[in-house]
Amino acid sequence: MLNKHAYRFVILLIGVFAIPANTFGQVDWRAEIKKDLVEVQNGQFKAAENMIVNFQGNNIQVRYEAEGSAEFISRDQFVAIHQTLGTMFLIAMLEEAGATIDQIDIKSIDELIGDADITIKFIMAKNGIQIQIITGEGTEKMTMTWEELYQ
16 A cells, blocks of 8 residues: 555656646657657766646746766666656655645646746766756755665
Protein backbone atom coordinates (compact mmCIF):
# COMPACT_ATOMS: atom_id res chain seq x y z
CA MET A 1 0.00 0.00 0.00
CA LEU A 2 1.37 3.41 -0.94
CA ASN A 3 1.53 6.13 1.69
CA LYS A 4 0.10 9.58 0.95
CA HIS A 5 3.40 11.05 -0.26
CA ALA A 6 4.27 8.05 -2.44
CA TYR A 7 0.79 8.16 -3.97
CA ARG A 8 1.19 11.86 -4.80
CA PHE A 9 4.59 11.21 -6.31
CA VAL A 10 3.26 8.42 -8.53
CA ILE A 11 0.33 10.56 -9.69
CA LEU A 12 2.65 13.47 -10.50
CA LEU A 13 5.02 11.18 -12.40
CA ILE A 14 2.11 9.89 -14.44
CA GLY A 15 1.16 13.50 -15.12
CA VAL A 16 4.71 14.44 -16.11
CA PHE A 17 5.04 11.54 -18.54
CA ALA A 18 1.56 12.22 -19.94
CA ILE A 19 2.33 15.89 -20.54
CA PRO A 20 3.10 15.68 -24.26
CA ALA A 21 -0.04 13.70 -24.97
CA ASN A 22 -2.42 16.26 -23.55
CA THR A 23 -0.63 19.54 -24.11
CA PHE A 24 -2.18 20.77 -27.33
CA GLY A 25 -4.67 18.03 -28.13
CA GLN A 26 -3.77 15.10 -30.33
CA VAL A 27 -0.03 14.35 -30.48
CA ASP A 28 1.70 11.87 -32.75
CA TRP A 29 2.84 9.41 -30.08
CA ARG A 30 5.18 7.72 -32.57
CA ALA A 31 7.20 10.92 -32.95
CA GLU A 32 6.99 11.64 -29.22
CA ILE A 33 8.46 8.32 -28.09
CA LYS A 34 11.34 8.66 -30.58
CA LYS A 35 12.28 12.15 -29.44
CA ASP A 36 15.66 12.34 -27.72
CA LEU A 37 15.67 13.79 -24.22
CA VAL A 38 19.43 14.27 -24.14
CA GLU A 39 21.88 16.06 -26.41
CA VAL A 40 25.55 15.10 -26.48
CA GLN A 41 27.98 17.95 -27.11
CA ASN A 42 31.74 17.45 -26.79
CA GLY A 43 31.32 14.48 -24.47
CA GLN A 44 28.79 16.33 -22.27
CA PHE A 45 25.20 15.25 -21.77
CA LYS A 46 22.74 18.13 -21.74
CA ALA A 47 19.00 18.07 -21.18
CA ALA A 48 16.30 20.67 -20.67
CA GLU A 49 12.53 20.65 -20.28
CA ASN A 50 10.13 23.57 -20.13
CA MET A 51 6.65 23.53 -18.68
CA ILE A 52 3.86 25.71 -17.47
CA VAL A 53 2.48 24.70 -14.11
CA ASN A 54 -0.94 26.07 -13.24
CA PHE A 55 -2.13 25.95 -9.66
CA GLN A 56 -4.55 28.13 -7.79
CA GLY A 57 -5.15 30.12 -10.99
CA ASN A 58 -1.49 31.07 -11.42
CA ASN A 59 0.78 30.02 -14.28
CA ILE A 60 4.39 29.41 -13.33
CA GLN A 61 7.04 28.58 -15.92
CA VAL A 62 9.44 25.88 -14.79
CA ARG A 63 12.61 24.72 -16.51
CA TYR A 64 14.63 21.62 -15.64
CA GLU A 65 18.23 21.64 -16.88
CA ALA A 66 20.98 19.08 -16.46
CA GLU A 67 24.53 18.60 -17.58
CA GLY A 68 27.15 15.95 -16.96
CA SER A 69 30.12 14.25 -18.58
CA ALA A 70 29.63 11.04 -20.53
CA GLU A 71 32.98 9.93 -19.08
CA PHE A 72 31.55 9.12 -15.65
CA ILE A 73 27.76 8.75 -15.99
CA SER A 74 25.67 6.66 -18.35
CA ARG A 75 23.03 8.29 -20.49
CA ASP A 76 20.32 6.22 -18.77
CA GLN A 77 21.41 7.27 -15.28
CA PHE A 78 21.72 10.90 -16.42
CA VAL A 79 18.09 10.88 -17.63
CA ALA A 80 16.83 9.03 -14.55
CA ILE A 81 18.49 11.44 -12.12
CA HIS A 82 17.39 14.51 -14.10
CA GLN A 83 13.76 13.38 -14.32
CA THR A 84 13.38 11.98 -10.81
CA LEU A 85 15.08 14.77 -8.90
CA GLY A 86 13.42 17.46 -11.02
CA THR A 87 10.00 16.03 -10.29
CA MET A 88 10.75 15.63 -6.57
CA PHE A 89 11.96 19.23 -6.23
CA LEU A 90 8.96 20.58 -8.15
CA ILE A 91 6.52 18.62 -5.95
CA ALA A 92 8.24 19.85 -2.79
CA MET A 93 8.13 23.48 -3.92
CA LEU A 94 4.48 23.31 -4.94
CA GLU A 95 3.48 21.61 -1.69
CA GLU A 96 5.40 24.24 0.26
CA ALA A 97 3.39 26.88 -1.64
CA GLY A 98 0.18 25.16 -0.48
CA ALA A 99 -0.76 23.24 -3.65
CA THR A 100 -2.16 19.74 -3.58
CA ILE A 101 -1.68 17.26 -6.42
CA ASP A 102 -5.27 17.61 -7.62
CA GLN A 103 -4.82 21.40 -7.97
CA ILE A 104 -1.86 21.16 -10.33
CA ASP A 105 -2.03 21.21 -14.13
CA ILE A 106 1.28 20.74 -15.97
CA LYS A 107 1.75 21.41 -19.66
CA SER A 108 4.97 20.87 -21.57
CA ILE A 109 6.11 23.73 -23.82
CA ASP A 110 8.86 23.76 -26.44
CA GLU A 111 10.11 27.22 -25.47
CA LEU A 112 9.70 29.45 -22.47
CA ILE A 113 7.60 32.56 -22.76
CA GLY A 114 10.23 35.00 -21.55
CA ASP A 115 12.15 33.75 -18.52
CA ALA A 116 11.41 30.80 -16.25
CA ASP A 117 9.94 31.59 -12.85
CA ILE A 118 11.79 28.58 -11.45
CA THR A 119 14.82 26.84 -12.95
CA ILE A 120 15.97 23.59 -11.41
CA LYS A 121 19.48 22.83 -12.62
CA PHE A 122 21.50 19.68 -12.01
CA ILE A 123 25.24 19.71 -12.56
CA MET A 124 26.50 16.14 -12.41
CA ALA A 125 30.24 15.87 -11.80
CA LYS A 126 32.63 13.01 -11.14
CA ASN A 127 32.39 13.33 -7.35
CA GLY A 128 28.76 14.37 -6.95
CA ILE A 129 25.93 16.62 -7.97
CA GLN A 130 25.11 20.26 -7.45
CA ILE A 131 21.46 21.23 -7.51
CA GLN A 132 20.61 24.85 -8.17
CA ILE A 133 17.15 26.32 -7.61
CA ILE A 134 16.99 29.62 -9.44
CA THR A 135 14.08 32.03 -8.85
CA GLY A 136 13.54 35.77 -8.95
CA GLU A 137 14.72 35.83 -5.33
CA GLY A 138 18.13 34.39 -6.20
CA THR A 139 19.89 31.05 -6.42
CA GLU A 140 20.01 28.35 -3.77
CA LYS A 141 22.63 25.65 -4.16
CA MET A 142 22.89 22.21 -2.64
CA THR A 143 25.91 20.00 -3.25
CA MET A 144 26.05 16.28 -2.48
CA THR A 145 28.52 13.51 -3.15
CA TRP A 146 27.17 10.52 -5.04
CA GLU A 147 27.48 8.50 -1.83
CA GLU A 148 25.22 10.98 0.01
CA LEU A 149 22.66 10.97 -2.81
CA TYR A 150 22.38 7.18 -2.84
CA GLN A 151 22.17 6.73 0.95
